Amino acid sequence: MDGVAVGSLYALIALGYTMVYGILQFINFAHGDVFVLGAWVSFAAAGAVGLSVGDQTAVPAWLVWLLGAVSAGALAAALYEFVLRPRLGAGRPPATRLTWPLAGVSVVGWGTLLLLVATRGVVAGGSHTIAGGMILVLAMSTCGLVGFCLERLAYKPLRSAPRLNVLITAIGVSLLLQNLGQLEWMFGTRPDRMPTLVPDTVLFRIGHVPVRLVDVMVVATALVLMVLLDWLVFRTKMGRAMRAVSFSPTNAALMGVDVDKVISFTFVLGSVLAAAAGFLYGQKYPGLNQTAAAGWVLLGLKAFVAAVIGGIGNIRGAMLGGLLIGLLEFFAVQYVPEGASLRDIFVFGALILVLLVRPSGVLGKAVTEKV
């Protein structure tokens, strides 16, 4: 059951890797760190709403100031765009590309803070399960914001650069997130314990395998999110735009798709899913390591392996790959002698095997290269 639970978490993270790869053809190494950020943000949020077992953390003042500055910027840009520019006459450059992102960031940011306050009320009312759901949403919106900013600030200037440069930038962003998280005024360098929101009860047994409430919660949440994503990608207009851009950005742009918007949206979507995975991981394994710990990086890498095994760029493949990797890992731990120390070998061995036999992954389509 651990395998299924962790596998569905891998699947959630793998989705972010695979969506970004599908559209931009680059491995977003910082994605694993967004996942870690999700776990730590939900820890901080739990502390801020009064759920933490340890020290209480309040919302840091600098965050509010930063948000205020962004909102002020948005306001200024909007003033220029809608009040000043029409008066000054044509010829002045429009500021829409500045206004909307800033406005979006400030609206979501203030919304998150409001939600935080609301959650505090819910916790005071004593309903921990609802509070858990709200913390999940909090972590998701925060990481969505972070993902949006990362894409705009770090990756967008490199849109036409060689892919290796983008890859190095991703590594740089990953280092940045890890080490920012370690600063004293962020999460510090000590491991912490996530407050668990559901009681540790065994619901029922399949054979002799106990099925815990946490596992059910993790799998159910992950499933709901994945079904939502599947609907979003295959049934909505935005999803169609995403698929069009991943097929060919140039042609999609010619057909009137706003490629930049779609890419931003993809990053936000991936980060949101990673944040959810982070929260759920914290519920499953409450001991949270510091943000730069090697274990986190390894988790992110395994999720990436899942994406590759399922066929990178393929959304349903990532879900399948995640489950496969999770099951493989825990079967290895269970049934292979010394499996616990060799579990990573199975994961990476499977990766190499799949790549050598079927480089496009289990569900991927082979791409023939034209000369």
Add this chain to the structure above:
Amino acid sequence: MTLPTPTARREAPNPLMERAAALRGSGGMAAVRGVAPVLVALAVGLLLHFAIAPQLPEFYPRVILDIGINVILAVSLTMVNGFTGQFSMGHAAFMAVGAYTAATLVYYGSARLMGTADFASARAHAGVLSTMLQGREAAFFTLGDGIFIVALLAGGIAAAVCGYLVGLPSLRLRGDYLAIVTLGFGEIVRVIIQSQTTDTLYDVEVIKATPWPKLMRYMGGPVGFTGLPSYTSLFWVWSLTVVTLVVAFRLKVSTFGRAFLSIREDEIAAEAMGVRTTTYKVRAFVIAAFFAGIAGGLYAHTIGIQLNAGELAFMKSFDIIIMVVLGGMGSISGAAIAAGILTVLPEALRRPPPVDLPWFLLVMAAAWVAALLLIRRPKWWLIAVTALGAAYAWWQQPTLASPLMFWTVAGSGVLILLFAGRRVPGLIGLAIAVTCYIGVRSAAERAGIKLSDYRMVLYALALILMMILRPQGFFGVRELWTAWRVQPLHPRRSRAEGGESGTAGRVPTA
């Protein structure tokens, strides 16, 4: 007029062949060409070890040693990532293979040959060549040295064999898939080493009674290989660094190397011209793995290092890749310089350099002016702002070392790099970056911010900015001696850009 018959053509003197023969020289010349690099390498090693290291303060020789090891690593990775344009992300794994092979051979080999595994005792210890400790009385060359150099070579060969085994199947894959496979391979090497037993054998009798294949299991596992002698000295490191550099330069200009470069430029075209791409890629991979293995052996025996596979995981691979990309893809001197900078930078961020150095600022100011004049369309407003700022600072306090001057210098440096970063020649860009750093450092110090807390954050930020502002690295594909030329703003776009090959921005080869 009749066309020459094929036989006539064959007999006709071919000017190209003649030139090639003249260049190749006689047997004597060839021998000189073969021996000279070794002599130079030995000379550099001896000079550093005996003449320069004793003059330096305590901490510096160690940093120079680390630079040497990193230069070997970066230059060897350049042969794969830079020359052939393949993207290998498991370079640290070859380093680990070399390190563990060398360590096992040295540790257990010494125990068998010299009858002791206690390297603190004088009997087992190597001569003066192989120690970082100053003023130790010992023989010039001992059995320990012999074991060490054999172990280093064995480590290199073991890594090369691994490189062949990994490369043969995986180099048929292209682009990102190769990167992923090498990443996976690196992890597998690490896990295999870490899943061995945690013990190291100490008792000489037990070691002598245990056959070699069994000894290979006692490498410390997750705890790390303890009790290794610290043989690695400036002499070994820098001799081997020079050898690596010479091999890399000669490789680059050889027929062999041209085939590598052709794969980087366009794999399909290279194949069409008769270059067996997979074969050549595997060759590059094997050569690179060999040198990485040697660097690993050197690393394992560095003083103060506990050999641990966890240290040689993907983060180490990333470090090496970053050096290669910062230096410029395919630029050997660029990779070497980037390796040097990236080794010194974290240390420099840890210990503040002295900031009150007017002469240093003067040199930098010269670099500044050169940069401003060399960019094809000089940003006049930038020059004006810098000049005004400097004049104001001078007027306020007539010294080059005032805080205001630092702010001006740093600020204008940031502006230059932001607005003209892509076009400033590599060395000058470097100089400006260094000044910016010193300016920010001193400014932060005066503001009471402890910069050392932020060192990794700053490092990450610098990396991201560098990638955005100067995607081609310090030197592009050029070398140090041609890097002063102004880089074109828009490098020729290759057809394969954004496609299969993962090379950095292409600028016409110098």
